[in-house]
Amino acid sequence: MSNEKTAITPSTHTAPPAKFSHGVRKGNILQVAGQVGFLPAEEGKAPTPVGPTLREQTLQTLANVKAVLEEGGSSWEDAVMVRVYLTDTGHFAEFNEIYNEYFADLKAVPAARTTVYVGLPAGLLVEIDALAVLG
Amino acid sequence: MSNEKTAITPSTHTAPPAKFSHGVRKGNILQVAGQVGFLPAEEGKAPTPVGPTLREQTLQTLANVKAVLEEGGSSWEDAVMVRVYLTDTGHFAEFNEIYNEYFADLKAVPAARTTVYVGLPAGLLVEIDALAVLG
Amino acid sequence: MSNEKTAITPSTHTAPPAKFSHGVRKGNILQVAGQVGFLPAEEGKAPTPVGPTLREQTLQTLANVKAVLEEGGSSWEDAVMVRVYLTDTGHFAEFNEIYNEYFADLKAVPAARTTVYVGLPAGLLVEIDALAVLG
Numbered sequence: 001m002s003n004e005k006t007a008i009t010p011s012t013h014t015a016p017p018a019k020f021s022h023g024v025r026k027g028n029i030l031q032v033a034g035q036v037g038f039l040p041a042e043e044g045k046a047p048t049p050v051g052p053t054l055r056e057q058t059l060q061t062l063a064n065v066k067a068v069l070e071e072g073g074s075s076w077e078d079a080v081m082v083r084v085y086l087t088d089t090g091h092f093a094e095f096n097e098i099y100n101e102y103f104a105d106l107k108a109v110p111a112a113r114t115t116v117y118v119g120l121p122a123g124l125l126v127e128i129d130a131l132a133v134l135g
Numbered sequence: 136m137s138n139e140k141t142a143i144t145p146s147t148h149t150a151p152p153a154k155f156s157h158g159v160r161k162g163n164i165l166q167v168a169g170q171v172g173f174l175p176a177e178e179g180k181a182p183t184p185v186g187p188t189l190r191e192q193t194l195q196t197l198a199n200v201k202a203v204l205e206e207g208g209s210s211w212e213d214a215v216m217v218r219v220y221l222t223d224t225g226h227f228a229e230f231n232e233i234y235n236e237y238f239a240d241l242k243a244v245p246a247a248r249t250t251v252y253v254g255l256p257a258g259l260l261v262e263i264d265a266l267a268v269l270g
Numbered sequence: 271m272s273n274e275k276t277a278i279t280p281s282t283h284t285a286p287p288a289k290f291s292h293g294v295r296k297g298n299i300l301q302v303a304g305q306v307g308f309l310p311a312e313e314g315k316a317p318t319p320v321g322p323t324l325r326e327q328t329l330q331t332l333a334n335v336k337a338v339l340e341e342g343g344s345s346w347e348d349a350v351m352v353r354v355y356l357t358d359t360g361h362f363a364e365f366n367e368i369y370n371e372y373f374a375d376l377k378a379v380p381a382a383r384t385t386v387y388v389g390l391p392a393g394l395l396v397e398i399d400a401l402a403v404l405g
Contacts, residue, residue: 003298003405005350007379018366019373020383024350026403027298028138028162031351034384080140080159081166081266085386089256096153103154109142113155114169114264116220117254119387121359129384131351133161135138163273163297215275215294216301216401224391231288238289244277248290249304249399251355252389268296270273 003027010067012040014047023068030072030132034085035064036124054091054125058098061128069132077108078132084115085127095126138162145202147175149182158203165207165267169220170199171259189226189260193233196263204267212243213267219250220262230261273297280337282310284317293338300342300402304355305334306394324361324395328368331398339402347378348402354385355397365396 008023008030016022016033023032037057038047050060065082069075086095092115103110111130120127143158143165151157151168158167172192173182185195200217204210221230227250238245246265255262278293278300286292286303293302307327308317320330335352339345356365362385373380381400390397 003403005348005378005403016383018383019370019376019380020352021380022382024379024382026348026350027405029164029299029350029403031382031401033351033382034386078140078161080161080164081168082155083384085384089254092256100154106154108140109159110154110156112157112159112166112168112264113151113153114218114220114262116169116262119359121362127384127386129382131166133138133140133164135162164299213275213296215296215299216303217290224389227391235289241289243275244294245289245291247292247294247301247303247399248286248288249353249355249397251304251397266301268273268275268299270297 008068008072010071012067014038014041023072025072028134030069030074030134032065032068032130034127034129035061036127037061038064049123054094055098057125058095059102061126062102065128065130074132074134076106078134079111079130080133081131082111082113083129084113085118085120086115087117087120087125089117091125143203143207145206147202149173149176158207160207163269165204165209165269167200167203167265169262169264170196171262172196173199184258189229190233192260193230194237196261197237200263200265209267209269211241213269214246214265215268216266217246217248218264219248220253220255221250222252222255222260224252226260278338278342280341282337284308284311293342295342298404300339300344300404302335302338302400304397304399305331306397307331308334319393324364325368327395328365329372331396332372335398335400344402344404346376348404349381349400350403351401352381352383353399354383355388355390356385357387357390357395359387361395
């Protein structure tokens, strides 16, 4: 496996707001940058959250992480860690419900996960990043 | 070293509250999910924090991380990163005292560490996860 | 590549305030511990932030991460992930400006990044850690 460092940029993603990559692969490590619930990019349109609810944002965020994994030649099956940033401890139970539905058909063992409660830019309720080990 | 992804579930641990693993090993990477100060699992009993104090919770949390490392064929000696989530900046000095006592006999060089202050579910003062590189 | 675990301690750095390493290398993984905007260590002087502004602290923090990467035989070119902890969502735009200036000459593809808003000890506005894959 080559150790060349490559950027991963799904076509669904807007350009990052700073000099970072949505995903990076080097050797057998694939790191997905923190994703939020932005809709797929539209030319000339600023990044737009899918909607105000935890359900909408969680599903879109997971879709955005998945897009990076897949663009990098990987999938949820390779993910070893998922970091979840919520903004409200009151969202934990509902988040878990959505998370479980989303991963209901996952064939591999599920990734490890850490969930903590932080501040996020106004309107965003969830941010998720992931680490995958390929091969 | 096989690159098969395996879940790590110490017998002391309650089932995760959602579709994630307490630890995952893939290749030479072992990721421990965020652990808190829950007592060892008891059949039919909800996860219960060891007690209200930072000392009790920190020691139990470190024991829970260690249990995952060891169930995965590893130990603190392999840990390269420890992520510490506290809820109160006023806890930093006491946390460090407890941390230093806990690792007083560590033979390997200590892991890197990041400590930040976040929100956690009511009653929990500390959450810790860890990344280990085996072999 | 040897899998021996080694601590990375740049000469510019004060001793960590607890039993952790500023950086750890094991195999081809290099983990940089959470860095803040402390000035280079001076014998007999407590760690001192470079100054009160986001710009000063961000540049010093990035310099401190870089020092660990380089002491470990690496560089920003190998970094796959940068974790940014800010204390105020109002700092995001200015932080990105500084970040982009800092990485203007980076030859490799930029690392992935997650930015969240947490609490930090009084006076500190930013903390950053990084993961690099070598070779």
